[in-house]
Amino acid sequence: MPNAITEEGRTRLAEVGLTADQIPRHVAIIMDGNGRWAQSRGMPRIMGHRRGIQSVRAVVEEGCRLGLDQLTLYCLSVENWKRPPRELKFLMRLLRHFLVVERDELLEQNVRLTMIGRRAGLPDDVLRELDRTMELTATKTGMTLCLAVNYGGRTEIADAARRLAEDVRAGRLEPDRVDEPMFASYLSTAEMPEPDLLVRTAGELRVSNFLLWEISYAELWVTDVLWPDFRADDLLAACQSYAARQRKFGGLPSVGAKG
16 A cells, blocks of 8 residues: 655645656655765765765655655665775765664654665674664654665676576476566565656766666656755656656557557
8 A cells, every 4th residue: 555645745746736646656766966066066075975965864754745655765886886985984984874863763754764785895883773773663664765775786686696596406496487576576676666766866867777677667757956956846846757657568558548
């Protein structure tokens, strides 16, 4: 069942001519532009990451207001380890700070936190706070907030293929049972709904190895707004764009429908 939209959320949708059943249930966001935001202001790149936390807070709050089932944020890719050590150290410290400082707010908003990505390579203190926050929010029944940390779509698919192959070799799975749903059950997102809408900030027109299997039929929305400036109204604008589209999933539109 979809999450309950708040009265404030219902009012915000009404102001733009939408109803709760027109918005996406799962929104995934590629949070891009932190470095450019800082450099354009003569600041170190890390200041853009710090400012970006305000945007995370804003979209989580708006997602809860609108009754989203899930919000997935691309926090750190497997390729991001190529960045300067100082920036990576700051990112890990910022992630740990977020998990501690925002914990009470997540609990108050009935948000369940989860994570996708490889745990190996993440600092012990980050994993400790991540596990603590996931444990405390595990029984929450509102929006799911999924953080993609040390994540890559190709890595996820390769890991799933390896686990599946191990089950076939061990005799736990017959090869002729392998189809798309079976393969998807080996992904880290197996228990999650597929994204309805993929949002990318900072104007870049690529998916950057994010949820490659899961976004096969997601609607795409790209904005020139840099992530540190992204706020609730921007998420609402993305939902407006989504509501204006007709999703065909490879089929043909209904008779008399637009598209």
